[in-house]
Amino acid sequence: MSDVTFISHDGEKREAPLEEGASLMQIAVDNMVPGVDGDCGGEAACGTCHVIVDDQWVAEVGRSGPVEEEMLAMNPEREPASRLACQMRVSENWDGLVVRLPEFQM
Amino acid sequence: MTEGRALVVGASHAGVQVAAGLRQEGWAGEIVAVGDEPALPYQRPPLSKAYLAGKSSLEELAIRKAEFYDKHDISLVQGTVTQIDRAAQQVVLSDGTTMAYAGLALCTGGRARSLSVSGIDLSGIFYLRTFADVASIRAWAAPGHHAVIVGGGYIGLETAASLRALGLEVTVLEAAERVLERVTAPEVSSFYERVHRDAGVVIRTAALVKAMAGDDRVREVVLDGGERIPADLVIVGVGLVPNTELAADAGLLVEDGIVIDDLACTSDPRIVAAGDCASHRMARYDRLVRLESVPSAGEQAKTAAATLCGKERPIAALPWFWSDQYDLKLQIAGLNTGYDELVLSGDPTRDRDFTCYYLQQGRLLAADCVNRPRDFMKAKQVISRGLDVDRAQLKAARAS
Numbered sequence: 265m266s267d268v269t270f271i272s273h274d275g276e277k278r279e280a281p282l283e284e285g286a287s288l289m290q291i292a293v294d295n296m297v298p299g300v301d302g303d304c305g306g307e308a309a310c311g312t313c314h315v316i317v318d319d320q321w322v323a324e325v326g327r328s329g330p331v332e333e334e335m336l337a338m339n340p341e342r343e344p345a346s347r348l349a350c351q352m353r354v355s356e357n358w359d360g361l362v363v364r365l366p367e368f369q370m
Numbered sequence: 371m372t373e374g375r376a377l378v379v380g381a382s383h384a385g386v387q388v389a390a391g392l393r394q395e396g397w398a399g400e401i402v403a404v405g406d407e408p409a410l411p412y413q414r415p416p417l418s419k420a421y422l423a424g425k426s427s428l429e430e431l432a433i434r435k436a437e438f439y440d441k442h443d444i445s446l447v448q449g450t451v452t453q454i455d456r457a458a459q460q461v462v463l464s465d466g467t468t469m470a471y472a473g474l475a476l477c478t479g480g481r482a483r484s485l486s487v488s489g490i491d492l493s494g495i496f497y498l499r500t501f502a503d504v505a506s507i508r509a510w511a512a513p514g515h516h517a518v519i520v521g522g523g524y525i526g527l528e529t530a531a532s533l534r535a536l537g538l539e540v541t542v543l544e545a546a547e548r549v550l551e552r553v554t555a556p557e558v559s560s561f562y563e564r565v566h567r568d569a570g571v572v573i574r575t576a577a578l579v580k581a582m583a584g585d586d587r588v589r590e591v592v593l594d595g596g597e598r599i600p601a602d603l604v605i606v607g608v609g610l611v612p613n614t615e616l617a618a619d620a621g622l623l624v625e626d627g628i629v630i631d632d633l634a635c636t637s638d639p640r641i642v643a644a645g646d647c648a649s650h651r652m653a654r655y656d657r658l659v660r661l662e663s664v665p666s667a668g669e670q671a672k673t674a675a676a677t678l679c680g681k682e683r684p685i686a687a688l689p690w691f692w693s694d695q696y697d698l699k700l701q702i703a704g705l706n707t708g709y710d711e712l713v714l715s716g717d718p719t720r721d722r723d724f725t726c727y728y729l730q731q732g733r734l735l736a737a738d739c740v741n742r743p744r745d746f747m748k749a750k751q752v753i754s755r756g757l758d759v760d761r762a763q764l765k766a767a768r769a770s
Contacts, residue, residue: 294434294438296390296393296394296442298394301668303664303665303668304415304664304665304692305413305415305433305664307415307692307694309692309701309743310665310690310692311747331743334744335743335747337744338744338747338751339747340751370751
């Protein structure tokens with residue numbers, strides 16, 4: 265089974281099984297990963313599923329699209345590899361994916 | 371006290387979040403959520419939006435997949451709780467069975483406010499609160515038919531947009547002088563009236579409904595002045611009534627909603643409540659506020675779960691809301707009650723993106739952001755932290 269690792273702001277690691285076709289936000293909340301809220305249910309309306317994709321995964325996973333960009337632009341913890349997890353559709357090539365979580369979800 | 375059964379009454383947004391939060395916060399015993407609907411707990415906001423317009427399935431609406439509840443050992447029980455016996459720490463269900471609890475959360479939500487006019491029971495008249503309501507509406511919503519929507523609030527307007535997408539003719543009847551009167555500034559109301567009219571919706575304000583008329587089904591909506599508006603179906607969206615009877619009967623303090631403090635405790639500190647059914651005494655606004663908002667339900671629920679687990683996680687997040695109509699995403703930060711000044715960025719009489727800022731004594735209180743997510747995110751921060759605002763900067767352009 266393929267896995268994703270969420271690393272919290274203070275370095276704590278949480279692994280969760282990946283499910284192809286689901287959003288990364290859904291995977292985080294289904295596995296109760298602390299630090300990912302997903303308040304709006306995946307509408308890109310709240311910005312509470314902010315993750316930062318590990319450098320080595322950026323090419324595979326891709327950067328934020330225009331909708332995410334609008335939501336992330338004002339976020340003080342924003343980094344170049346920031347994404348909204350609700351807009352990340354899990355692909356079969358993502359086994360071993362690593363994302364970091366910000367200190368605060370806005 | 372995290373042994374024994376935690377019982378959650380209600381299995382919608384707040385109830386599911388309390389159940390999940392209890393497990394996350396370390397509740398060791400059984401967790402049971404009792405809901406009265408047959409479906410797996412589902413998201414309500416899309417009901418009047420994507421789900422009504424046929425763009426998503428009930429399965430996609432599930433708040434959590436079925437496996438989630440198994441995996442985290444959360445039991446979902448279909449049933450209706452009719453009584454709380456606080457002394458015996460148990461509830462009674464409508465089938466007469468009892469269920470003991472060590473911790474109790476009330477997430478009873480609300481029901482659609484009914485319209486008491488003659489003919490309201492005719493077939494073809496619907497409310498919009500549950501997926502079953504929407505399934506009925508969709509069965510009646512044939513392209514070319516005329517839908518009359520009673521109520522020009524968010525539900526009514528979202529429904530209008532979704533029914534237009536399905537090819538229906540739509541008339542919205544609003545009793546007040548403008549749509550969204552209770553929640554937005556006149557400028558924002560005018561904007562939504564313009565947008566809906568441009569989309570072919572007939573908006574009638576100051577239109578009081580006196581009766582529904584028909585034969586084996588509704589045929590006309592009769593206005594106060596006697597005018598009769600032909601209708602193939604009618605959808606009533608005139609607000610929500612919080613389900614507080616259970617709490618009131620148990621002697622808990624109810625003022626509009628079940629009164630809760632910053633830790634989501636009711637007047638009995640051993641019982642918590644969250645969501646549409648709860649009135650929270652908010653320091654930010656110095657009054658009781660009952661919010662009908664999924665994000666607030668989630669925030670209160672997380673607090674309620676922590677409280678039952680003996681932890682302190684006060685309700686802190688700024689209230690916010692969203693509404694999708696056509697290509698417009700409205701995001702609202704904060705509550706605008708008591709504003710004394712408006713600042714507009716963009717021109718709502720012309721544009722399809724603008725922000726309406728609400729100020730009170732020079733401080734930012736709330737913001738309605740239409741297709742302006744950056745303004746929304748910025749406003750959320752400014753309001754939450756009570757930062758100073760520069761009117762010229764607000765007005766100038768999109769946040770940057």
